[in-house]
Amino acid sequence: MKLYNNDLSPFSARCRMMLYAKGIDVEMIDPFTQLEPEAFRALTPLAKVPTLELDDGWVLPESETICEYLEEIYPEPSLLPSDPKQRAMVRLMGRIGDLYLLDPLTTLFGNIDPGVRNKDEVETAFARLETALGWLNHYLDGSGHAVGGKLSLADCALVPILFFVRRIPDFFGRSGCLLDNQPDATAYWRGIFAEPSVERVYAEMDSALKNMN
Numbered sequence: 001m002k003l004y005n006n007d008l009s010p011f012s013a014r015c016r017m018m019l020y021a022k023g024i025d026v027e028m029i030d031p032f033t034q035l036e037p038e039a040f041r042a043l044t045p046l047a048k049v050p051t052l053e054l055d056d057g058w059v060l061p062e063s064e065t066i067c068e069y070l071e072e073i074y075p076e077p078s079l080l081p082s083d084p085k086q087r088a089m090v091r092l093m094g095r096i097g098d099l100y101l102l103d104p105l106t107t108l109f110g111n112i113d114p115g116v117r118n119k120d121e122v123e124t125a126f127a128r129l130e131t132a133l134g135w136l137n138h139y140l141d142g143s144g145h146a147v148g149g150k151l152s153l154a155d156c157a158l159v160p161i162l163f164f165v166r167r168i169p170d171f172f173g174r175s176g177c178l179l180d181n182q183p184d185a186t187a188y189w190r191g192i193f194a195e196p197s198v199e200r201v202y203a204e205m206d207s208a209l210k211n212m213n
């Protein structure tokens with residue numbers, strides 16, 4: 001099995017964290033450095049990471065879809081709680097991450113270069129990010145896991161996003177941490193590092209970011 005991956009991509013990190021937590025061995029390929037663009041597009045027209053390729057040649061893009069698929073074929077250790085309400089909460093965390101946190105973050109990524117920066121867009125994106133963090137904070141309980149007191153797909157989705165939430169102000173010369181106003185999210189961030197898969201993914205993202213600079 002292959003994972004087309006980029007170490008800094010929060011979407012790729014989501015899948016890597018689940019693979020590490022489940023102890024699933026895959027070949028990692030960075031298509032942006034190891035493949036010609038046409039070869040990657042031939043595999044998947046989306047040409048985005050992460051993309052999973054099975055040994056039989058079946059190809060699946062999209063981080064959430066990949067995680068759900070892997071959870072079904074490798075059910076142990078489970079990263080989805082058995083209680084339907086908790087399963088719904090896992091999916092809600094993923095939606096908050098994808099729709100409300102990553103959207104303003106993506107706007108901010110596009111404004112990192114001061115030469116092409118749109119100040120209004122930046123202000124609006126930071127305000128939307130703060131709002132979404134408040135929503136996330138509401139659904140966290142201050143413990144070291146997002147849902148159900150154990151590692152779940154919600155943590156795999158949130159940790160890579162919070163990595164960027166914590167780093168993004170630096171790129172705009174802003175001090176302070178966006179989590180400071182969110183006590184349950186802050187406690188979550190401190191607690192989740194007890195998970196070895198979190199440590200590992202964080203270190204990979206950190207190193208990829210350093211290599212970029």
Ligand SMILES: N[C@@H](CCC(=O)N[C@@H](CS)C(=O)NCC(=O)O)C(=O)O
Nearest residue numbers: 009010011047048049050062063064
């Ligand atoms: N919704 C997708 C987003 C994937 C995505 O946007 N990946 C970025 C890297 S962070 C990418 O591959 N961008 C290359 C491109 O869009 O051409 C997912 O959850 O997997």
